[in-house]
């Protein structure tokens with residue numbers, strides 16, 4: 337392989353990973369990109385179709401827990417960005433085991449191989465703000481206490497702390513990001529924003545957990561991807577960086593914004609049973625990353641408009657996924673009654 341950055345993007349067929357591959361190719365940089373993805377329910381080759389003919393692009397179907405596959409996938413790369421994970425909080429409450437496997441053992445398998453790569457410049461472990469737990473007032477900074485409150489968040493914390501330990505113990509050049517809730521094109525339609533857009537597009541209702549008073553800090557996916565790209569160059573090994581959108585919004589307010597964009601009113605809302613142990617509020621202080629020159633560029637209102645437009649123009653993308661979606665997502669994952 338020639339000069340330049342040679343990426344292994346694990347989980348690159350998913351929502352954020354495929355947006356990151358897009359950002360790399362759009363930047364015009366001299367890059368090669370190898371994607372390793374198991375293609376679970378949320379992994380989708382259609383997300384990567386436009387890159388199939390690009391020079392230096394390669395796709396490997398495989399599991400980050402599989403040592404042989406990982407060895408092959410890492411051959412010749414100098415940057416690893418690990419997006420591969422089991423991601424859904426609701427699924428992790430239902431069935432935690434696969435989360436422990438991919439989000440902890442999978443990261444360990446990648447790190448073990450990374451130790452063997454002397455040319456590795458960077459190993460970015462994509463973590464989440466959920467490792468902090470929730471915060472009712474103020475914002476989390478990178479040294480805040482870590483109190484994950486569901487099996488997904490606890491597994492992600494295990495994975496990112498392993499990455500840190502491999503930096504301290506073996507010198508793996510690991511950098512960890514903790515991002516807030518992402519939204520934008522190519523998000524699997526079980527996630528709240530695409531679920532609501534596609535339900536409304538079909539003339540259906542939108543299931544709001546509890547009274548919808550939980551607060552999330554929304555980050556447009558391209559802003560997240562730009563942060564990761566910056567950290568490939570400028571992150572400090574062993575360090576953690578919060579990546580927050582600075583766009584806090586109660587779920588009920590988000591719902592009203594989407595209803596307005598879709599030309600609907602509150603008759604389309606259905607209040608449903610709340611998630612057990614539902615985190616009330618996330619809020620991130622991202623000043624450490626901002627000191628490196630990053631700032632979120634997308635505000636929530638215009639980002640939602642772009643996202644709604646994208647879904648309305650890409651029904652061919654989401655319809656087959658929506659047809660296979662567990663109906664619990666549309667009815668209310670934890671049951672139909674509830675609401676305060």
Ligand SMILES: NC(=O)c1ccc[n+]([C@@H]2O[C@H](COP(=O)([O-])OP(=O)(O)OC[C@H]3O[C@@H](n4cnc5c(N)ncnc54)[C@H](O)[C@@H]3O)[C@@H](O)[C@H]2O)c1
Nearest residue numbers: 347349350351352374375376378379399400420421517518
């Ligand atoms: N979506 C968010 O709001 C958000 C916020 C903060 C952090 N994150 C983190 O970002 C990363 C990507 O999230 P996403 O929303 O794009 O999820 P996603 O579910 O869309 O993508 C995950 C990808 O990982 C692949 N995958 C799963 N298990 C695998 C395995 N064992 N081996 C190889 N590939 C496997 C899937 O096939 C899929 O393509 C995750 O690590 C997640 O924890 C997500």
